[in-house]
Amino acid sequence: MHSLSPSLTRRALLRSVAAAPLLLSGLARAADDFPSRPLRLVVPFPAGGSSDALGRVLAAALAKTLGTSVIVENRGGAGGNIAGDYAARAAADGYTLLMAGQGILAINQPLYGHLSYDPAAFEYIGMMGDNANVLLANPQTLPVASVAALVAEARKRPGEIAYGSNGIGSLSHLTAEIFANAAQVKFLHVPYQGAAPMATDLRAGRIAFCVTGSTLAVSLSKGGGLRPLAVTTGVRLPQLPDTPTLVESGYPALEAPSWWATMAPAHTPAPVLARLREAFAAATSTPEYRHALEQQSTLPHPMDAAAAGPFLANERKKWATAVQSSGAKAS
Incomplete structure (x- = not known):
């Protein structure tokens, strides 16, 4: 292997030093022109x-x-x-x-x-x-009005209460799992290919509750057909003022918007x-x-x-x- 001569090394260093102002000026021009398309x-x-x-x-x-x-x-x-x-x-x-x-x-x-x-x-x-993600229940299938009541029911029927999510490993799935672990209960997970088919099954009573985004939850809860139990943000939603946060419901470590x-x-x-x-x-x-x-x-x-x-x-x-x-x- 041949090493570079001292003169070549010095020339390379001088070229890089000389090029630095040009590079910086090029970046500055790019920012000045940005955006041009x-x-x-x-x-x-x-x-x-x-x-x-x-x-x-x-x-x-x-x-x-x-x-x-x-x-x-x-x-x-x-x-x-x-x-x-x-x-x-x-x-x-x-x-x-x-x-x-x-x-x-x-x-x-x-x-x-x-x-x-x-x-x-x-x-x-x-x-x-x-x-916010929202715990949204079908009161005909799951006649509970609070997170505490949901947890109490789950303790009576471990692994029997079915909930829906947007799919395995989705935010809604993992949020429900964090909640279940915090409450020390087990639910039956039913994954869906998105929120729309999950909402259809929730309305039909094929699952008892779901975890879904607040945009859909607000729409589904209008008219009282489905019941929001809690939201996962640190504060209540203006669109669901009577729905407590999970923190208010006794799970201070759980904030998962x-x-x-x-x-x-x-x-x-x-x-x-x-x-x-x-x-x-x-x-x-x-x-x-x-x-x-x-x-x-x-x-x-x-x-x-x-x-x-x-x-x-x-x-x-x-x-x-x-x-x-x-x-x-x-x-």
């Missing part, structure tokens, strides 16, 4: 659902703030992994953003065992909001990230955006980049523990 927001679900609706609300708000179009691109499937992989492979130039929640950023790695992308490598832009964040690919230049974060903060603080969240039974969740690192690390730890305790595995 439309952005795309990758949503990990098909069009038409509540998550897609929230993504479109953000896209419209960002478009106004940035002065360019923000196009929603739906890439559903594999619990969000298709969207996560797609966004991770996109150019790190700020023009591709990812709508990501617990699935992509915290649950899928322990659930699937291996991913084609690193959830911790995405760059944080901002938090879109919290959508479905949160959504906007992320960018790893290594997106710092000046571009700063511009995106500034635009995101402005877009999500407008009365129009807050009103749209309210219409979807979603709570604001402002969080800067400094706080996001510890928050996301804690979420990865919390949901890895939940996946392990549930025994859930996906292929």
Whole structure:
């Protein structure tokens, strides 16, 4: 093996030092020009659902703030992994953003065992909001009016009371498992391919209760047909003012809303990230955006980049523990 001569080493060092100002000026120009074309927001679900609706609300708000179009691109499937992989492979130039929640950023790695992308490598832009999960019961099948009554009934009939979730390893499944472990009871898990078929079976009494997002729960509980027992956010929902939180119901360690964040690919230049974060903060603080969240039974969740690192690390730890305790595995 031949070593480089001292003169060649010095020349290489001088070239790198000389190139540094050019690189920095190039990044500065990119930030100054950003955005010079439309952005795309990758949503990990098909069009038409509540998550897609929230993504479109953000896209419209960002478009106004940035002065360019923000196009929603739906890439559903594999619990969000298709969207996560797609966004991770996109150019790190700020023009591709990812709508990501617990699935992509915290649950899928322990659930699937291996991913084609690193959830911790995405760059944080901002938090879109919290959508509470709701314990929603059919009072004809399960005549209880509180979490305490549900727990008491489950202790009389261990493993018999059937509940529905959006699928094995989904946030609704794991939230129910955390609750069951905290209450030291066992339920019968019935997984579904999404919220719609689960809601159909709940109304028909084929399952006794479910864990579902607040947007759907508010709609299903109107008219008194189904009964919300508790919400998983730290505060009550304005749309369900008489429904206590799980914390109020005696489970202080259990706060598990479905949160959504906007992320960018790893290594997106710092000046571009700063511009995106500034635009995101402005877009999500407008009365129009807050009103749209309210219409979807979603709570604001402002969080800067400094706080996001510890928050996301804690979420990865919390949901890895939940996946392990549930025994859930996906292929």
